[in-house]
C-alpha cells in the first residue's frame with residue numbers, strides 16, 4: 001500500500017491521537033509504540049483509523065532481544081496481534097535488554113559486544129522475525145558506560161547481527177551523537193562503519209546535558225526525548241543522509257510533549273536538512 005517511504009515522520013503519542021484523527025496532517029508517516037495500545041481499545045480504534053490514512057511504523061519498547069533469559073513470547077504474541085491489524089511499513093526495536101526472569105524494567109539497558117552476546121541476539125532476532133513474519137529493524141542504543149569485556153565495536157556488532165539474521169538497522173543519529181560525546185568516539189567514523197545497505201530508518205530525538213558526576217567539569221548528554229533537536233545532531237543528520245541517501249527519518253518526542261505543530265515544524269526542518277545534504281552530494285557528483 002505504501003511502496004516507498006521517505007521524508008520525516010513523527011512519533012505519535014497518545015495526547016495527539018484524537019487530533020490527528022479529527023484533522024489529518026500532511027505527514028509522511030507516523031511511528032507508534034505498540035505497548036501504549038495493548039490495554040487501550042479506544043486508542044487502538046483511533047490508531048486503526050490513522051493507519052487507514054497514513055503509513056505507520058511500529059517501534060517496540062518491550063521486546064527485549066538482549067535478555068539472556070529469553071524473549072517473552074506472550075508479549076510477542078500480544079504485539080503481533082496489533083502488528084497484524086496495523087500492517088506497519090516498518091517494525092523495529094532496540095539493541096538492549098529490559099526484562100529479566102519475567103520482570104519488566106522501565107529502561108533500555110546496555111550489553112557487552114562479545115561473541116557470546118552476539119549469539120544471544122542472533123537467536124532472539126531470528127525468533128522475533130519468525131514471530132512477526134517480517135523483517136525487524138534494530139536500533140543503536142544511547143550509551144553512558146562501556147563494558148571492559150567487549151571485544152567488538154558497536155558498528156562491528158551491528159554489522160555481524162545484520163549478516164547473521166538479515167535484519168535491518170534503525171540508526172538513531174541523536175544516539176550516535178550523544179554516545180560519541182559520552183564515550184569519546186568519532187560520530188562520523190561510526191556512521192562510516194555501518195553497513196549502508198542495511199539502514200532502513202533514521203531517528204532524531206532531543207537530549208540534554210547534565211554534569212558528569214564521575215569527571216569534575218565534564219558533561220554527560222542524556223537521551224531524554226524531551227526537547228528539540230540539537231544543532232550538532234542536525235549536522236550529523238546531514239552527514240548521515242549524505243552517506244546513506246534519502247532514508248525515512250523519525251522525529252521522536254516522548255517527554256514534555258509539545259503541540260503537534262511544533263513536531264510538524266521539526267519534521268519540515270528534517271526535510272530541509274536532508275534536501276541540503278542531498279543537493280550538496282549532487283553538486284559534488286556533477
Ligand SMILES: [Fe+2]
Pocket residue numbers: 139172203204205252
Ligand atoms: Fe530512537
